Amino acid sequence: xxxxxxxxxxxxxxxxxxxxxxxxxxxxxxxxxxxxxxxxxxxxxxxxxxxxxxxxxxxxxx
Numbered sequence: 001x002x003x004x005x006x007x008x009x010x011x012x013x014x015x016x017x018x019x020x021x022x023x024x025x026x027x028x029x030x031x032x033x034x035x036x037x038x039x040x041x042x043x044x045x046x047x048x049x050x051x052x053x054x055x056x057x058x059x060x061x062x
Contacts, residue, residue, distance in 0.1 A: 002044045010041045
């Protein structure tokens with residue numbers, strides 16, 4: 001992702017698993033009502049993102 005110019009990425013999952021890869025929880029970055037420890041991010045360049053995250057509608061289950 002860094003080679004493609006991404007400033008960072010987010011994951012939703014087990015903090016014990018994703019922490020091994022450098023992901024951390026940041027209360028300034030949120031995803032709905034998900035407990036913050038399960039929504040984690042990794043900064044690849046620049047300042048950490050802040051605010052509410054939304055996913056593209058293509059990820060919604062029907």
